[in-house]
Amino acid sequence: LHPLLPSDPSVIAGYRLLGRLGAGGMGVVYLGRTANGELAAVKVTHADRADQPDFRARFRREVEAARRVSSPWAVPVTGADPDAPEPWMATAFVAGPSLGEAVAAHGALPGRSVRLLGRAVARALAAVHAAGLVHRDVKPGNVLLAVDGPRLIDFGIARATGETALTATDMVVGTPGFLAPEQAEARTDAVGPAADVFALGCLLAYAATGRPPFGTGTPDALLYRTVHDAPDLTGVPEELLDLVRACLAKDPAARPTAAEIGMRLVEDAPGAAAEWLPAPVVRTIAERSARMLALPEIDATAPGTGTAEPPKRSRRGFLLLASGAAVLAAGGGALAVRSALGDDDKKGDGKAAPPRTTWKIGVLADLSGPAGEIGRAQERGARLAVERFNAREDKPFALELKVSDDRGDRNAALEAARRLTTDPGVVAVLGPTSDDTGQSALPAFEESGLPLLTTSAGFNLFTRRDEQSPRNATVLRAMPSHLMGGAYLAFAVTLLPAVRKPGVLQERTDDQYSWLLVRGIQFGFGQAKIAPHYRVVPAHARDYRRILGEMIDAGMDAYVHCGVRETAVLAARALAGLGFTGPRFVGQHAFGPAFLKEAGPAAENWFFGVPVLDPLAREKDTKLKAADRARTAGFVAAHRKRYGAPPAYYTGESYDVVNMVLDRLARNAKAGRPPARKGLWAQLRAEKYTGVMGGYSFDEYGDLSGVGTFVYGVRNGAYTSIGAAPAVPANLAKA
Incomplete structure (x- = not known):
């Protein structure tokens, strides 16, 4: 609440x-x-x-x-x-969590809980169908868990059987990953009660295993798998397996009815006690119920207090927004809001507060989780930029750095973001480190109007928007999206004229990232008129020697890995063991010292397409202008002096984008405008800034203009900078 x-x-x-x-x-x-x-x-x-x-x-x-x-x-x-x-x-009101919240926090449910869940939801759907309706959005977020059983909610897109008037043709309605094939293909006339049964099968598989049966990722990837792929039911209890398979039949006529499912799941009803749920979920329900019981009576808002401007709304309906963008303070029996802009600051007694003299740059980063190496590099870059600014004799105001560690945990990211967005002194934030935490944190920034600048999160929807969502005015991405990164990686492969049939493997550990990378690669190779051999494997696949052996037998002469570091290491070892001599390519999520250490000698001759430059290589690059090399050398020297070591990857880019913000704020101050969030994103988007790692400018969406992907090769156990990826395939460039 x-x-x-x-x-x-x-x-x-x-x-x-x-x-x-x-x-x-x-x-x-x-x-x-x-x-x-x-x-x-x-x-x-x-x-x-x-x-x-x-x-x-x-x-x-x-x-x-x-x-x-x-x-x-x-x-x-x-x-x-x-x-x-x-x-x-x-x-x-149901005080318990949704099924999605419970599984995310505590893992898959035990078998009996899944059976009782299925029985109750099936009976709810039977009532829906008996009323002549189709729910059309049966998903974990629409099933609440209470002590006496689950509850089905949200009839926002339900419709009467056979009704089509309010549904456009060719429009997919519902939640990808929990849609029937007929919904995924927008076959409106074919969507009936059997579609809800398919979704119930997905729901039961999710509850029993902790993962959706058709994986995760972008909507188009999920829709494609729903129509064409078999579900992954590994881990579904044996006694439920046949029923779940029947629910997930591609043919609607082959699925059981909801009423039949309710009869087949013969567990006793949950009753009035909570023993049908595992203890951690029961504790969550108890805690929420206690908070509801403890809510005090609140006096009605006093009349005449005025109306504040409504908060900004999220661009994406699938992201849950929280209302932490404003700091609420009680005074004189009324609610008062403290604006995030300095010229609106008020003290609790209603008098104007003293003019603000200290402003803050925020850092939202993974400092102690799986991407901690990148997050710490980003924090160091931001800190160095702020210290450089404060050392200026002509600084128009003092600056502080406020750091919030999201630990790489998407469940903690929104609260970590609120620590920054609700602080009125914070005018811009560097972050997030990863896609997952960024998706969770973004609503706080969209509500507060606080600019968010990222150097490592490539999820395309941070900046792009669909026809039903407002244009991005929150995120500036100082790197290519994963989609564009995939295209540039494919263009880099075309620099090798001997490559005729590259093998492209998509592994689904980070399904969203790998799918976007594959889509970009498909585009890149399509531009080059190259037809790759594609292969998709589940996240838990470990037999890479067999998988890659089959790809070699199919004639691949180069290998492109679309996945995370752990599986790239497995692929490196397998290819080395198979004696494969062709070039091997991989993207951003495998890059870093850990790959070299874990792959060992098998890392040799791998190539990486990544959104960062090596500052040490840049300061020695004789192809650059002397002034550019000197600028980079000064940064490297300052980092060594401050931290006793050369800058890591992602430090320089983070230093640059924070300096871009600070320079903009300084120019505003010179023109008599105090630091403020309002309007800052638009000003930064229009910047053409040159930093220690190169130039930065942004398109109308807030994405980095230009290529921004750089190629590295592994030589003698170390990364060697090769240069920027090409903007077009090599064969087109020659033409």
Whole structure:
């Protein structure tokens, strides 16, 4: 539960609002309480959405659908008004976590828990289907776990069987990874109750194994696998395996009905106790219930306090937004907001605070987790830049560095981000280190308007947006996306004229990264008119000698590994053992000292396409202008003096982007404008900045302009810088 914002109402139709449960592009879900103490989840749509006739019709349909379903395993509607200026709907509040939250925090459920979960959700779906509806979005986030059993929620995209009027043709509706093949292919006329049964099969596999049966990654990858691949059911208990397989039949007619599933799962109902769930999940429910019981009565917001500007909304509906962008302080019985901008600072007594003299640059990084080596390098670069700024005699203001360690844990990343976004002195942040933590943390930055500059997170949706989402105005990416990195890596392969049939292996440990890399590689080789031999293997595959032997037998003359360091090491050892002499290529997520150490002699003759330069090689590069070499040499010397060692990879780029921010702020101060978040992203996006590692400019989306991918080869157990990847395939460049 997160605090209400000053722009939030205090009461809706008799429900006293106690806080925010979540928010997104469509609206806000509040925790409400009735006069007799009953709690409810109150969903309120944004006014601008309510002005759209199609959206209001959809909301009305959601209310009607939810009211038609009568089941103890579906959350009931307790009130609604789809015709209000801001349509709202209230449902009974369930204090427990969603299935997705529980599995992410505590792992897969035991067999009996999965059976009881399946029985209850199947019976809820049977009630949905008996009401003439199809839910269409049965997923872990839409199943809440309570002490007396699970509850199915969210009828936002449910529709009557055979109804198509409110669904555009060729539009995929639902959550990829938990969709039936007929939904994945947007065969609207074929979507019926059997689609919910397929999703239930995915749900049961996820609950039993802790992973979706068709993997993770980009939506198009998940949709393709759903239609064409067999599900990965490794780890599903034997007694459930046949049922789950039947649910996941590609042919809707071959699946059992929800009612049949409820009868086949003959476990007793959970009853009033919580023994159907493992102890860690029960503790989570108990803790949340205790927090709800401890909520105090809150006086209604005093009239006449004014209306604050509403918070910015997330660009992506699948990211849960939290309301930590503003710091709330109680004063005089009313809620007051402390702006993130310095000229709006107020003291608790309502008087203007003294002018701010210290401002902060934030660092959101993995300092103690799996990517700690990169995160620490980024923090050192940022710290060196801030210290350089503070050493200036003409500095217009003092600066501090505020560091927040997300530990590489996506579950901790949002809170780590809030430590920065809710501090009004922080004007820009370097980070995140990784894609996963970035996706979790991004909503806090989008709500607060705080610019986020990354040198290592290549997930494409940080900057790109779809037709239904506003343009990015939060992230500047000082590196290529993984998609573009894959294309440039393929272009680098084409520099070797002997390569005719490269083998490309996608391993699915980091499915999102590897899929984006493969898509970029497909584009790059397509431009070069090269037809690779592709192979996809699951994350748990370890028999790389057999896998790569088959690829060699298929005629591959070069190898491209789309995966993480651990599996790249397995591939290196296997190729060395097989006597493969062709060149071997891999991307960003395998790069670093650990690969050299773990692969040993098998690392020789591997090539890497990565988004960072070697500062030591750059200061000696005679092809650069003397002034550029001198700039880099000065940075290297300053780093040695400060830290007693040469800078690591990612340090120089982090130093540069922080200096770009500081130079912009200094120019603003010279023009009489104090540091502020507002408008800073747009100013930085328009920059053409030259730093110690080269030049930085950005396109309209906030992505780095130009190539930005550099090639390294392993020689004698060390990385050797070869140069920038080509902007086009070698054969086209010659033409």
